[in-house]
Amino acid sequence: MDTTTDPLVERAIEAAVLVFEESLFVTLERVDAASPMAGETVHTVIAFHGPHEALLHLRLPWPLAAEITADFLGEGEPEEALVLDACGEAANMVAGRLVKALSPEERRYTLEIPTVMVEEDTPLAEGCCEVSTGMQPVHLWLETLEPEPPSNARG
Amino acid sequence: MDTTILIVDDSATVRKVVRRVVKQAGFAIDDFLEAHHGRHALELLADTTPRLIITDINMPEMNGIELIEAVKNDPLLCSIPCVVISTEGSREVIDKVLSLGVVGFIQKPFRPEELAPVIAPYLGMAMAVADEGGDF
Numbered sequence: 001m002d003t004t005t006d007p008l009v010e011r012a013i014e015a016a017v018l019v020f021e022e023s024l025f026v027t028l029e030r031v032d033a034a035s036p037m038a039g040e041t042v043h044t045v046i047a048f049h050g051p052h053e054a055l056l057h058l059r060l061p062w063p064l065a066a067e068i069t070a071d072f073l074g075e076g077e078p079e080e081a082l083v084l085d086a087c088g089e090a091a092n093m094v095a096g097r098l099v100k101a102l103s104p105e106e107r108r109y110t111l112e113i114p115t116v117m118v119e120e121d122t123p124l125a126e127g128c129c130e131v132s133t134g135m136q137p138v139h140l141w142l143e144t145l146e147p148e149p150p151s152n153a154r155g
Numbered sequence: 156m157d158t159t160i161l162i163v164d165d166s167a168t169v170r171k172v173v174r175r176v177v178k179q180a181g182f183a184i185d186d187f188l189e190a191h192h193g194r195h196a197l198e199l200l201a202d203t204t205p206r207l208i209i210t211d212i213n214m215p216e217m218n219g220i221e222l223i224e225a226v227k228n229d230p231l232l233c234s235i236p237c238v239v240i241s242t243e244g245s246r247e248v249i250d251k252v253l254s255l256g257v258v259g260f261i262q263k264p265f266r267p268e269e270l271a272p273v274i275a276p277y278l279g280m281a282m283a284v285a286d287e288g289g290d291f
Contacts (some may be wrong), residue, residue: 023264046259069168073171073172073175074175082167085166088166089166089169092242093263093264095242096242096243096264097264099244100262106249107244107249108245108246109244110247112213112242122182145156
């Protein structure tokens with residue numbers, strides 16, 4: 001599936017652009033083709049459940065993650081734990097904005113607690129889209145969750 | 156009673172932001188307490204009675220709904236107003252927390268100006284006179 005044309009991915013990108021601009025003070029623009037990120041990155045994953053069941057992945061280069069954290073908190077250079085925490089919260093807000101846009105009246109979605117990982121020189125994930133600050137990339141992709149099989153299917 | 160606010164969120168970032176927003180709104184707060192989940196909040200509530208609780212919903216150990224239920228079922232704590240700030244936006248959850256008697260539900264991401272009017276009625280005289288040179 002070409003996720004770059006998936007309407008759900010497009011909505012997720014819109015949500016990320018809005019959250020980064022309004023809450024994290026970063027303007028993002030869409031990039032035609034994503035490129036692998038070199039160096040240390042912060043990878044956050046958050047699940048949402050409802051009419052669509054998926055994992056939302058967000059990956060930022062470490063320098064951008066640290067910069068966003070500092071700006072968000074209005075403080076100087078943040079500790080590593082705080083950078084990871086802020087990235088988790090950023091993904092939480094993007095997912096929250098996404099599910100609100102998907103179901104503004106009925107509000108049929110729930111979110112899980114995000115998980116955050118530090119990775120290095122990561123390959124491009126399937127379906128990955130890139131937005132950019134102009135200087136640094138942000139990667140976002142969705143991973144559809146398969147519905148759990150009925151309990152009696154285990155035999 | 157001192158004007159203490161208990162902020163409950165598993166994100167240290169959010170706790171810092173909420174604390175800053177409350178201060179910048181001009182409320183005179185004696186102390187902020189911070190808890191990273193509901194159970195931690197209940198431990199703090201064993202020793203302190205804050206003027207207000209501001210809590211997230213999705214947290215490990217004990218979530219915000221369980222915390223609010225525990226507070227509202229405790230005769231010593233049930234009068235503490237609770238405000239929810241959360242990305243959790245499902246109708247089911249919103250209806251549930253409103254049924255528990257929370258005094259405000261703010262969805263993240265939120266603008267600083269959204270919080271002040273929700274918490275102001277419960278901080279009473281804690282609203283500082285922040286008017287710069289204004290008339291009285």
